[in-house]
Amino acid sequence: MTLEKGKMIEVYRKMLEIRRFEEKVYDLYGENLVPGTIHLYAGQEAVAAGVCANLRSDDYITSTHRGHGHCIAKGAQLKRVMAEILGKKTGYCSGKGGSMHIADFSIGMLGATAVVGAGLPIAAGAGLSIRLRKTDQVVACFFGEGASNQGTFHEGINMAAIWKLPVLFVCENNLYAMGTRQSIVMAIENVADRATAYGIPGVVVDGNDVMAVYEAAREAVERARSGKGPTLMECKTYRHKGHSRFDPAAYRPKEEVEEWLKREPITRFRARLLEMKTLTEEEADKIEQEVVVAIEEAVRFALESPYPAPEEALEHVYI
């Protein structure tokens, strides 16, 4: 157990924030307050929270279309993430990005890309920049198992490997790329096995066990920071909802869903914290209430914020 008590509680709070945040986004969408589409992170909280707990604020992350959790785990303000999802002027990207393209450069969140797999070379580039600037930062690059079939997965990890760049490639394997089950598109069970092809460590982790994720990421971060190069971490996890808001995920067998819900990461971590007496029931409930209040404040802020002026569409094309 390397996580000290305060840090464990912080990680638990982050996971709860992500879950309650995503539940709220789901509801707001139902009320027609969220334009476009959304891809919820609910169920995968242990991955973002466990990895980001190892990062400093000057470390970088890259994210995906399913990126709200990555933002929150890296330390983004809930209210500005929510405002961006609602298309408001006060959002992180002034309403230009929306749910699938949130960034907060002030905390090293280099942005979400909605092109599956596109973030891997960009993360490697941030790693190269770290190397050339001679700092000891690291980069965590989040992507799904679907992205591991893109050419950019091969190209990006290979470059990071040959140059020993300080990057954690964090594959969140939630078993489905939209409606396509992994076994239909991959002849192997573990994405991490592909690490062998690049001469780097590949680690399979229970992505619903935040302590396991934390430990694996800690080793990978240490390796990266000490100049030994990248690691491919595969976190086995499961999304609670469909791919996007209107996907009922009928392609997933009921038994499978039930099985995964039993391994749900937040309930598990709470039970563990109680069992270890890191938290009492009362303290855990109090955190829960605080998180609910924080999300309500974020929603209020976002709802009350103005939309950008239409002409702002013409800004920021060039500097």
Add this chain to the structure above:
Amino acid sequence: MTYRDALREALREEMLRDETVFLLGEDVGRYWKGAFKVTKGLAEEFGDERVRDTPISESAIIGVATGAAITGMRPVAEIMFGDLSALAMDQIANQAAKLRYMFGGQTKVPLVIRMPFGAGVNIAAHHSQSLEAWFLHVPGLKIAMPSTPYDAKGLLKTAIRDDNPVMFFEHKLLYSIKGPVPEEEYTVPLGVADVKREGEDVTIFATLYMVHKSLAAAEMLSKQGISAEVVDPRTLVPLDKQAIVDSVKKTGRIVIVTEDCKTGGVSAEIAAVVAEEAIDYLDAPVKRVAEPDTPIPFSPPLEKFVIPDENRIIGAVKEIVR
């Protein structure tokens, strides 16, 4: 000085001036020195870290350069042949070009992507295209296309200092041409056209190697009593529309000469600019001389047939100048 040497001087001077500038691409390092020898000697001077040979991974070359650009570096990426930019298109058009906009201006992408275009050396459909129109259609990218050693050096220095992604298109047949380049420091601004030859009767708008064919055509036309003005935009984004309008105002006629395919090509955009902003000054229809919408063929007579030359330029001019 040759165009090749002028490009190298620009890279070298900017690398000396700013340590965040670095080069990456396939075979740009000490072993091959760039497919067209532009980077010769730079790895020896600046080291393999700053003149970085990459795997054959065009998508990651641009993705890595983009990731470095948004975290404090000024990469100059080389794609060995412009045709291969297709392999990097997502990283160029969806990532590098859009990150600043999508993220509400939080970041900048100071990145130069160099690549050679153009036919004329019989290497056929996968190594000869002129694809500037693809990139002209992507907001967020700037486009430089120098036709002379002077412009090559001055524009490349400006492109490296620019905070936007700049597509920097060279032409295979230009690397060995010679032209005057000042000893002292200078830059060429983006968005300022250059009148390469003044004339009265017709404007010939041309880019890259077509500038030279247009100048040769103008010389032949002058012997037949036709005075042609050759306007080289030097950059397509930003585009110096005023220079085009001013020239058309003077001559009343325009022939647009580009090496890319005619349909949906750069010539179409320039014709549209003339139609929107200078139609009242026109005394004759706009003429376009471009590649006739084919892949670039291999065999010398076939290739020669599709690439615009002096005769086609002269023919187009004569259709509208009587």
